[in-house]
Amino acid sequence: MRIALTVAMLALALPAFAAGHAVQIKGMKFSPARLNVAVGDTITFTNGDSKRHTATALDGSFDTGRLAAGKSATVKIVAAGKHDFKCRIHPSMAGSIIAK
């Protein structure tokens, strides 16, 4: 009974419908490069390249920082709208997050 109540309280504490998304970085590209999410969702960027990369929003809404090979970082999308992002090290690498 006490355990069930604790589980119910934990469930209530979590934001409703927040989803996790994944973007792979491979071959100097973001995959997918375009992603539709909801405000409150998280996105985990994983670097599958041997070079360092970042995923940096041009509007400043998120930044993974430099990701070494095999590393990942999770960012949270807190504002609605289109958030274009680039790799700060390789500006030709670009993508967009569309948040509703």
Ligand SMILES: [Cu+2]
């Ligand atoms: Cu890069």
